[in-house]
Every structure is written in structure tokens, then in C-alpha cells.
Amino acid sequence: MIQTTARTTARTMTRNKNVHVLTAAVSVIVLLGVSAVIAFAQPTHPQGNSDRGSSAAAPTSAPQAPTASSAQVRVMHVQGNVYVIAGAGGNITAQVGNDGVLLVDSGYVSTTDQVVAAVRSISDKPIRYIINTHIHPDHVGGNAAISQQGSTIAGGNVVGDIGASASQGATIVAFQSILDRMSAQDGKDKAPEKAWPTDTYDGPEKRLFFNGEAIEIIHEPSAHTDGDSIVFFRRSDVVSTGDIITMAGYPIIDVERGGTIQGIIHGLNRLVYQITIPAEKQEGGTMVIPGHGRVCDQADVVYYQEMVIIIRDRIQAMIDKGMTVDQVKAAKPTLDYDPLYASKGFWNPDRFVATIYQNLKDQHEKDQHSKAQQWAP
Amino acid sequence: MKHLRALKYIATVAFVLALLVPPLHAQLDPTGEWDNRFHEDEPERIPGPEIGDYLGIPINDAARLRADTWTATLLELPENQCRPHPSDYSWRGPALLRIWKDTDPATQDVVAYHTHISWQAPEQTVWMDGRPHPPDFAPHTWQGFSTGKWEGDILAITTDHLKEGWIRRNGIPRSDRSTVSTHIMRHGTYLTVAVVIYDPAYLTEPFIRTTDFAYNPQQRMAPYPCESVNEGGRPEGVVPAHLPGANSFLAEFPANYGIPPEAARGGAETMYPEYIAKMKSMKTLPRPKGKHSDR
Numbered sequence A: 001m002i003q004t005t006a007r008t009t010a011r012t013m014t015r016n017k018n019v020h021v022l023t024a025a026v027s028v029i030v031l032l033g034v035s036a037v038i039a040f041a042q043p044t045h046p047q048g049n050s051d052r053g054s055s056a057a058a059p060t061s062a063p064q065a066p067t068a069s070s071a072q073v074r075v076m077h078v079q080g081n082v083y084v085i086a087g088a089g090g091n092i093t094a095q096v097g098n099d100g101v102l103l104v105d106s107g108y109v110s111t112t113d114q115v116v117a118a119v120r121s122i123s124d125k126p127i128r129y130i131i132n133t134h135i136h137p138d139h140v141g142g143n144a145a146i147s148q149q150g151s152t153i154a155g156g157n158v159v160g161d162i163g164a165s166a167s168q169g170a171t172i173v174a175f176q177s178i179l180d181r182m183s184a185q186d187g188k189d190k191a192p193e194k195a196w197p198t199d200t201y202d203g204p205e206k207r208l209f210f211n212g213e214a215i216e217i218i219h220e221p222s223a224h225t226d227g228d229s230i231v232f233f234r235r236s237d238v239v240s241t242g243d244i245i246t247m248a249g250y251p252i253i254d255v256e257r258g259g260t261i262q263g264i265i266h267g268l269n270r271l272v273y274q275i276t277i278p279a280e281k282q283e284g285g286t287m288v289i290p291g292h293g294r295v296c297d298q299a300d301v302v303y304y305q306e307m308v309i310i311i312r313d314r315i316q317a318m319i320d321k322g323m324t325v326d327q328v329k330a331a332k333p334t335l336d337y338d339p340l341y342a343s344k345g346f347w348n349p350d351r352f353v354a355t356i357y358q359n360l361k362d363q364h365e366k367d368q369h370s371k372a373q374q375w376a377p
Numbered sequence B: 001m002k003h004l005r006a007l008k009y010i011a012t013v014a015f016v017l018a019l020l021v022p023p024l025h026a027q028l029d030p031t032g033e034w035d036n037r038f039h040e041d042e043p044e045r046i047p048g049p050e051i052g053d054y055l056g057i058p059i060n061d062a063a064r065l066r067a068d069t070w071t072a073t074l075l076e077l078p079e080n081q082c083r084p085h086p087s088d089y090s091w092r093g094p095a096l097l098r099i100w101k102d103t104d105p106a107t108q109d110v111v112a113y114h115t116h117i118s119w120q121a122p123e124q125t126v127w128m129d130g131r132p133h134p135p136d137f138a139p140h141t142w143q144g145f146s147t148g149k150w151e152g153d154i155l156a157i158t159t160d161h162l163k164e165g166w167i168r169r170n171g172i173p174r175s176d177r178s179t180v181s182t183h184i185m186r187h188g189t190y191l192t193v194a195v196v197i198y199d200p201a202y203l204t205e206p207f208i209r210t211t212d213f214a215y216n217p218q219q220r221m222a223p224y225p226c227e228s229v230n231e232g233g234r235p236e237g238v239v240p241a242h243l244p245g246a247n248s249f250l251a252e253f254p255a256n257y258g259i260p261p262e263a264a265r266g267g268a269e270t271m272y273p274e275y276i277a278k279m280k281s282m283k284t285l286p287r288p289k290g291k292h293s294d295r
Helices: A002-032 A036-041 A109-120 A143-148 A156-162 A176-183 A261-275 A298-320 A325-330 A349-375 B002-020 B024-028 B061-069 B072-076 B248-257 B274-279
Strands: A074-079 A082-086 A092-097 A100-104 A127-131 A171-175 A199-201 A205-210 A213-220 A228-233 A238-246 A287-292 B032-036 B097-103 B110-117 B123-127 B145-151 B154-160 B165-168 B172-174 B179-187 B190-198 B207-215
Touching: A074 A287, A082 A109, A082 A287, A092 A109, A092 A213, A100 A205, A109 A143, A127 A143, A127 A205, A143 A171, A171 A176, A171 A228, A176 A199, A213 A261, A228 A261, A238 A261, A261 A298, A261 A349, A287 A298, A298 A325, A298 A349, A325 A349, B061 B172, B123 B154
Parallel strands: A100 A127, A127 A171, A171 A199, A238 A287, B123 B145
Antiparallel strands: A074 A082, A082 A092, A092 A100, A205 A213, A213 A228, A228 A238, B032 B097, B032 B207, B097 B110, B110 B123, B145 B154, B154 B179, B165 B172, B179 B190, B190 B207
């Protein structure tokens, strides 16, 4: 029916156009004293060249996410020294300069060649660092192959102690738990040794200075996993969040690897209140490269943070009413956000809701236990 | 024959002269200073829409729940205070409007039109040079990425890469997946802007709305700086929202205006005149005594 309305509007517009053409024609007649036939022959619009804006998308063709089969690795400049490489699994951040190339994450193992080609399209310098935001294969799959194509800046005592091999391969930086999981002999995340982090940290933060820029690698405990890192490029004013933000879906909480909804919210709050600063009118300023999906700024992170907190609060309120997990799922507390974030895959809204439910229940029990211990004689 | 020859002569001279005069499109150039007309949709635009008034908007259940649980307190948060209206809504706000254009010095072709609107000073660029839209992983902005072309006398604009916005300032969302088609039409000293929103996330049909402006060459606009402050002393990480089913204000609009609550919930059906007949068979809430009852 709206098409009818649209057609009516279009007819009105056409009538308006005709009125203008007639008015124009009359004007020409008055001006020149010639026949209306000639006036109508005059082109109304030099800009009326329909080719001029022909590349504009048709109104109904809203941007669609590429399918897996059409996915291809693409590069886009974000800000300062920082680029994003998309289409290789998780988003890869590339910081480039005279010192070399630093990557945040390395994509799937299957896209390594495309990632290296993408890097080469923006820099001919060696790849020096790969920083892993977390352990999942769409973010660390290229560790081994890509690091082997790079080199570490090494010298002095280091080279003296362990020889020239110290400079072979790029340095892989990650939180300690990633190395623990990759190197565990019986672990699910066991990985080839060449994929292991070579430079780990286990405190709240690790700092680097590379390509004339201070880089903060900030550990976000128990968020998407227990080994998450946020990487903040301070001069370029760009932050890579890993999968604490996935613009294409609800944040995945990998409970098996230590993830929690509280950690996700803590990470989002850190991004909103401590790291990102918008430029004019809540736009631009610090740019944010999420684990998946489009490049963002603070306003986008705020929308995402608000969504997660609102859903958490709804589920908490239902728990407080004594509802079971099945009752909570049936109440569809994510209904209003599902058109934006629902996946039909494994991380569907029911699973997201059930995970938050269990996280909150567990947290409640933990809090009760702490209180009991505090007041114990 | 003499008359025919004379007519041919006049026609030829006129044709040559016609080529020499400025092109007629100059009469329809949208550039200049434009003043808004707030008596158009005044109740919605100045005091603001009523909470729970979704009439005439083709929203789906998801949008309805977003709006039901929305509270204006959200706008108090420092991170939300300086948001401008997105380009599809900014025409509706306190919208003194300036339009200007960039031309290529070599060809004199129009490369881009720009708009500046008074409230929060957002500026939209409409590229006329046929450039492609950015890739899907590029950032979205409040004003989006726009390309335009002339369709007769109408400047037709397609905008995507928008941040999430609002269709009505009572919580009805417009998603960042939307594509917006804008038509700018000049009628002498009046300008009509027709905006059509295609939102695959929150609308079941396109939503169309027009806004009018009057030419005002004496118009001056002040700058609009914005600095956020902590207004409520709310702890970080607290997001004001109504819980589903707990917004007691939703009943006020249908009760005050004698509208069936079912109709107030909106949806595509409520856009069309036939719906008025259907509404007559629906139950209404008792109208409270007061100024609204007199309407």
C-alpha cells in the first residue's frame, strides 16, 4: 500500500515537474517572443544528465553483509597510521610506519596469503608484531604463517645470547592465558608451536612504542574470553577491541574459556568512559575497530553498550522475579534488538539469553558466598 | 508560404537565442537560506511527540518494544547529549537551513551540494559526481553518505552509512541498516523536502514524510557548540530504560486523545485512510478530565 502512496507522490512530483516546465516555457515565450514549441525544446536541466548520479544505490538496496562465499580481503585506511583489513575472519588492524608493520590479530589460517597481500598493498616494511586480542581461530589462525614472513628487531645481548635466530619471525604478543591454552598438550586450543605467542603479559597492561606511537595493550579480564586484549593506538587515536564488540551480532560470551557478561560490560564501559573521546557532535575522534563488522566511533560503541546493559538488566529483573531460564527465553528479552544482532547460527538469541542468565545466577551465588564468608565468625 | 517562411525565421532566431540564455534549471537551484515552517506538524515538532504515539508509522514489533522501553532520561547521559539529528530527521528539528554547492572550476559542473542545519549544526554532503558509496565496513555517520542526481526538477538523494537514529522523538528507532531516499523540490520561494526511509530492521514498509521551508535571504545562523556535562550524577554503566511491560506512560496518549490503544500501537495499517473506519469499532479508554478532553 505504501507503494501506492509512493506512486501518488511520484505522480505529484511529475505533475510539479510539468508545471515547472510549462512555467519555464511561458517564461521563454515572454522573454523571446517565440513559439512554445521551441521553448519546450530547450533542455530543462543540464544537470538532468541521468548518468551523473547513476552509481547511487537504489532506495531499496540497503547495504548487505557479504556472504562467506563472496568474502574477500579488503583494506581501508582508518586514521593516522592505522588501517583495517576485513574479510579474513575477524577484523585485522594494521599499524604501519618506518619501523615496520604491526598487526592486531591474524585472521583465519586459510586467508594468510590474502592478508599478507593486503599488508603489502599498504607497506613494504617487514611485519614486526602480531598482537592477539584473544584465542579464537578467526583471530589467531594466521599467527604461524604471517609471523614467519616477518622479523623481530633484535640486537645487543639478545642476539649475543641466542644468536641471529632472535630476529626470525615477527613477535607475537598476547595475554598469558593464550599461550597457556595453545601450548597445553591436552587442550582444545592446542596449536603448532610457531603460532604461539612469543611475548606474553599477565598484568593489567603491556606497553609498546612503535612507528613513533605509544600503544597500550590492555587486558580485559573475563570478557569475551579470559585472555582478551584491547589495543589502543594513542597517536592515531584508534582502538582495536577484539570480540568485545562484534557489530554483526550479540557479543559472544565464551564461557568455556572464561568469558562473562560482566566482563563484556566492563570492557564496553572502559571503551566508552576511559578510552574513546568523540570529536564534534558525538562523532569521529577515537575510531574503534571491532572484532567483526564495520569500523565505529564512540557513538556506535555507546549504542552497543546500551543494548548489552539493557538486555542484562531485563534478564536480571526476570531472575529477581524467580523466572526459570526457559521462561526468560520465552519472554524474548532481546526481541527489539534481534533485527540488528540475532544470528541463526550457534550464537542465537536463546543461547545469548541463557548464557547471560547463567552468568548472573553464578555471580549472585558468588556474591552470596562472599557475603557469608565476610560475616562468618 | 510567406507566413510559413517568417515563422521558420522566427523559430530559428528564437532557437539561437534560447541557447544563449541561462539554463532554466537556475530557477530551481536549491541553494540559499531557508527558514522552517513550524506550523507544519507543530505538535510533534515543537512540544514533541507523546510517549506511546506510534500512529501512522509502519513499525514492527521490535521497533515497538524499543519505543515502549525508551525513556528520555537516556538523553541526559553525557555520551548522548551532543548527538545531532541524523540527516533523515534533521529537517524536522529547529531547522534553519542553508544549502550551497561546490562546482568544478574547469567544467562548472556541480560536484556536491551541502546542507547546514541550525540545531547542533550538522552538515550533509550530497555528491553529484557519480562517486561510489563506501564499502560495507566503512564507518557510519549521523549524516550518512549521500549521492544525488536530478530527476527532472527534483534533486533525488540516496543516503546510506547512517548511524542509528530516530523516526519520532519518543523512542521509535531508525536502524543503521536504513537507506534513505530524499527528494528536494523547489517551488519558487518554497522548498519541499520529501524523505523516504527504507529500514529492513524496524519498518515493514517504507515511511515517507515531507517538510517545507521558505526562502529567507536575510537569515543568519549562530554557531552551535556542544559540550556534554554530567547532569544526573548517575554512575557510569547505568542505562536508563523501562522494563518491558512496565512503562506506565504508554496509556496516557490513547486515553488523553480518545484513540483506541490498539491504534496507538502503530504499524503499516495505521498509515492508510481505511483504518479510520476500522478504528470506529475499537474500544477506547476513559478520557481523563482536563485540557485534553476538550480537544
